[in-house]
Each structure stands twice: as C-alpha cells, then as structure tokens.
Amino acid sequence: MHAIPVSQSLPETLDPNIFSSPSSPKVGSEPQGHITEQVQTIWNPYKNRYRVLASCILSFANGMNDSAPGALIASLERDYNIAYGTVSIIFVCNALGFIAAAFFISTLSTRIGRAKSLMISEALLMIGYTAIVTTPPFGVVAASFFVTGVGMAMNLAICQVFCANLANNTALVGAYQGAYGIGGIFGPLIATALVSRGSKWSRFYIIELCLAALNFGIAPRTFWKYEQESKSLLPQPASEQQDRERGTVKRNDRTKRQWQSFKTLMSNKPTVLGALFIFAYQGSEVAISGWIISFLVQFRHGDPSKVGFVTSGFWAGITLGRFTLSFLAHRIGERTFVFFVTVGALILELLIWFVPSIPGDSVAVAFSGLLLGPVYPCAVHVFQRLIPRKMQISSLSLIGSVGSSGGAVAPFMTGMLAQHVGTFVLHPICIGLFVCMGISWFLLPKAERRDE
Known part of the structure; x- marks a missing residue:
C-alpha cells in the first residue's frame, strides 16, 4: 500500500516551507515576510543520494510485504481451517x-526527527514479522498485520514525502514506486516457491524480518541530522522565527489554526476527488493482487503451485509501466493518459472474467498491471498542479491515507462476498472501482500552467 498517512495536525507540525512542492516555485511571488524556497536535490545536501537509496530499499521491502498475501491465502485457509471472509x-x-x-x-x-521515527517504524516491523514467523493463532497473525501496517505507514510517510519534494521529483518518485513494484514481483515468486516445496507459509516472513533488520541499521543513519540540514537550506520567515524564539505562539491559537487548516483541506475539491480516485485505484490494485490466484484456482482449476506466479506478473507489469509509460504519459498529457489506461484496465478485467483460459488470463493480468502502473505517479503530478502549494503535503497525505483504506475495503469486500458466491466477485468489484476512478478523474478541475 503506497500511501501517505495524514494527521490533522500536519499543517502545523510539518513546516510547509520545508516540504513545499518543488514542481512550481514562483520567484518573487511570496507575500511580505515570507521567502522563496530553495529546493533540495538528490546531490545537495550530499547525504540525499543515500537517503533516496535507503528509501528505495524500504519501498522494496514494503512491496514484498504487500504482494505476498495473494500467494499465501490458500495456505492460510488450509492451516487455520478458515474461509475467505475470515482470512480477508x-x-x-x-x-x-x-x-x-x-x-x-x-x-x-x-x-524526535525522521531518523528516530524510522527506527521506530522498523522496530515495529521486526516485532510484527517475528510474531508471524512463529506461526501463531490466526488472531495473533491479524494483530501482527496491524503492527506491520503501522510500521510501513511510518516509513512510507517519511520516505515518499522526502522523494516527492526533491528537484526532479517525477523521476525520483518513479524510482521509489518502481522499487515497490520490484518488491511486488519478488514477493509472490518467493512465497509460491516456498509453499510449493512444503514450507510453512509463515517462513516467507523470515525474509521480511531480515529486510526490516537491515533497514533498521541503514535508514535511520542516512536520515540522521536531516532536519538541521533542511533548516540551514531553508530559513524560516523572519516574523515566524521571532515568534518561536520568543515563545509567543499560544496553544489555543495553534489549535485554531490546525482546525482551520483541516476545514480548508476538506473543502478543497481536488483533495476530495483525489482521495476518492486513489481509494478506488488502490482498492482495485490490492484486490487483484490478493484474490486473482484464488479466482484462478476456484474457477479455472489452476494448480496453486503454478498460478501463484500470476501475481508476480501483475506486479512486473506495474513496475514496467512505472518505469516506461510514465514518460509517455508526460508527453501526451497525464489527464488524457489516465483516462485511456483506466478504460484499458476495465476491458482487460472483462476478458479475465469471461475468457476461460489460464494462459490468457495470466497475460491479461500482467497487461492490466502494465496499464495501472503509471496511474499513481501521474495522479500525484496532477494533484500537485491543482492543489495550492501550502496545502500539498497535508492534501497528499490525506489522499494517501484514504487510499490505504481503499486497499483494505476492496479486498475485504471481495473476501466476504467470495465466501458466499465465489471469487468471481473480484471482477465486478474491480470494474466498479475503475468506473469510480474514471468519474472522479473527469470531475477534477483542469490544472493551470505554473511558472517553473
């Protein structure tokens, strides 16, 4: 789930001057008392290159975590004697x-700083994975997924926002999302190989535990003293800096500003429509990844040890799409491109539903991943042009948080309905989500050109 969590206090706690979007600075357009930001690059400060690399490694581990359950669902059902609705x-x-x-x-x-926050996130992931590796009762497994969700959300919030606010952010966010996709390829491959050879499903998480331990040592070190470097590059406005030095910012004033910022956020049309769009996008992505194997086993009578690799094909398509089609999208226009790929993904979903061929369905799944891959980077690019600069971090965080809930609601609904009528419900649910994507995307206002 490549989403950015949001806090209602975000506009206050994350200084917009530090994280304002690098895609649209306007020199000389700031009101009196403000400054024009100096955008960081991957080369300046020097440690940013290592921060980007660490972020990609974290994203790779997250991708493996998110893609593996689809290949492990059958083993979970068998070991715990539970139905689709429960395992979802x-x-x-x-x-x-x-x-x-x-x-x-x-x-x-x-x-406490981003470095220490990353330490906490990786510690939570290690706790969750350690519990899963022991193959505990299903209730403990579910609780462990909650713990790992918190840990992943923390490192994703820090790393994706960091990459999105560097110069040339389209390429860097593409690399970050691409690393997630590569992890998504390897997750089902490894999980399927393990369970097909008789290993316990939980042994897959030994690999995730090792990655979390590696990131616990690498990521915090690269982000150490990040805040000090950012402040040296991006000084605060004089009036605000003096207020903070004198300690005159009162708690009730801060609360009023936070509440006002939240109301402004919820009244922003691109933010609300963007949240609905990403909710539907991530819902379809996670639902396909999580349930396509069960569909192929139940309705196409596929061998679980072989069709388990179909999920890897889906994530390979996503990864390839993010590394290749994103550039094509920029050439023809992100708005038009997203319409075309959404319609294409809907048509492929119909083919998977009605064409009774495992090879054909497998190819269609991979191509649907190819079309869906560049959607998220394209959407972020459009949102950054539509949302006012000072709202971008809080707005993108809200959009990502709502998107993560879509990544839970859709696969959960699929599991609950599949328990009663069969896993074919995956397809009408995904088709409905694609229609929702198209409508919300159509209703977005057109972006005005900004001075670069």
Whole structure:
C-alpha cells in the first residue's frame, strides 16, 4: 500500500516551507515576510543520494510485504481451517495500522526527527514479522498485520514525502514506486516457491524480518541530522522565527489554526476527488493482487503451485509501466493518459472474467498491471498542479491515507462476498472501482500552467 498517512495536525507540525512542492516555485511571488524556497536535490545536501537509496530499499521491502498475501491465502485457509471472509481480515488489519499511524506520525517525526521515527517504524516491523514467523493463532497473525501496517505507514510517510519534494521529483518518485513494484514481483515468486516445496507459509516472513533488520541499521543513519540540514537550506520567515524564539505562539491559537487548516483541506475539491480516485485505484490494485490466484484456482482449476506466479506478473507489469509509460504519459498529457489506461484496465478485467483460459488470463493480468502502473505517479503530478502549494503535503497525505483504506475495503469486500458466491466477485468489484476512478478523474478541475 503506497500511501501517505495524514494527521490533522500536519499543517502545523510539518513546516510547509520545508516540504513545499518543488514542481512550481514562483520567484518573487511570496507575500511580505515570507521567502522563496530553495529546493533540495538528490546531490545537495550530499547525504540525499543515500537517503533516496535507503528509501528505495524500504519501498522494496514494503512491496514484498504487500504482494505476498495473494500467494499465501490458500495456505492460510488450509492451516487455520478458515474461509475467505475470515482470512480477508488481514487486509483490514493492515489498513487499520496505516490509519492509526495517521494520528501521530507527523507530530512524532517533528518532535524526535525522521531518523528516530524510522527506527521506530522498523522496530515495529521486526516485532510484527517475528510474531508471524512463529506461526501463531490466526488472531495473533491479524494483530501482527496491524503492527506491520503501522510500521510501513511510518516509513512510507517519511520516505515518499522526502522523494516527492526533491528537484526532479517525477523521476525520483518513479524510482521509489518502481522499487515497490520490484518488491511486488519478488514477493509472490518467493512465497509460491516456498509453499510449493512444503514450507510453512509463515517462513516467507523470515525474509521480511531480515529486510526490516537491515533497514533498521541503514535508514535511520542516512536520515540522521536531516532536519538541521533542511533548516540551514531553508530559513524560516523572519516574523515566524521571532515568534518561536520568543515563545509567543499560544496553544489555543495553534489549535485554531490546525482546525482551520483541516476545514480548508476538506473543502478543497481536488483533495476530495483525489482521495476518492486513489481509494478506488488502490482498492482495485490490492484486490487483484490478493484474490486473482484464488479466482484462478476456484474457477479455472489452476494448480496453486503454478498460478501463484500470476501475481508476480501483475506486479512486473506495474513496475514496467512505472518505469516506461510514465514518460509517455508526460508527453501526451497525464489527464488524457489516465483516462485511456483506466478504460484499458476495465476491458482487460472483462476478458479475465469471461475468457476461460489460464494462459490468457495470466497475460491479461500482467497487461492490466502494465496499464495501472503509471496511474499513481501521474495522479500525484496532477494533484500537485491543482492543489495550492501550502496545502500539498497535508492534501497528499490525506489522499494517501484514504487510499490505504481503499486497499483494505476492496479486498475485504471481495473476501466476504467470495465466501458466499465465489471469487468471481473480484471482477465486478474491480470494474466498479475503475468506473469510480474514471468519474472522479473527469470531475477534477483542469490544472493551470505554473511558472517553473
């Protein structure tokens, strides 16, 4: 789930001058008492290159975590003797972890710094994975998915916002999302190989535990003293800086500003429509990844040890799309491009539903991933042009948080309905989500050109 959690206190706790979008600076257009931001690059400060690399490694681990459950669902059902509706609870618990993190990650990262926040996130992931590796009762597994959801939400919020606010952010966010997709390819491959050779499904999470331990050592070190470097590059406005030095910012004034910022956020049309769009997008993505194997086994009578690799094809398509089609989207226009790929994904979903061929369905799944891959980077690019600069971090965070809930609601609904009528419900649910994507995208206002 590539989503950014949000806190209602975000506009206060994350200084918009530090994280304002690099895609649209306007020199000389700031009101009196403000400054024009100096955008960081991957080369300046020097440690940013290592921060980007660390962010990609974290994203890779997250991708493996998110893509593996689809290949492990059959083993979970068999080992715990549970039905589709029960096993789908893991998706809800994981998303609840994302939502829970939204209420504290902003404040926490501001108070203790991004490095220490990343240490906490990786520690939570290690705790969750350690519990899963022991193959505990299903209730503990579900609780562990909640814990890992919190940990993933924390590192995603820090790393994706960091990459999105560097110069040349389209390429860097593409690399970050591409690393997630590569992890998505390897997750089902490894999980399927393990269970097909008789290993316990939980042994897959030994790999995730090792990655979390590696990131616990690498990521915090690269982000150490990040705040000090940012402040040296981006000084605060004089009036605000003096107020903070004198300690004259009162708590009740801060609360009023936070509430006003939240009301402004919820009244912003691109933010609301963007949240609905990403909700539908991530819902379809996670639903396909989580349930396509079960559909192929139940309705196409596929061998679980072989069709388990179909999910890897889906994530390979997503990764390839993000590395290749994103550039094509920029040439023909992101708005038009997203319409075309959404319609294409809907048509492919109909083919998967009605064409009774495992090879054909497998190819169609991979191509649907190819079309869906560049949607998220394109959407972020459009949102950054539509949303006022000072609202971008809080707005994108809200959009990402709502999106993560979509990544829970859709697969959970699929599991609950599949328990009663069969896993073919995956397709009408995804088709409905694609229609929702198209409508919300159409209703977005047109972006005005900004001076670069």
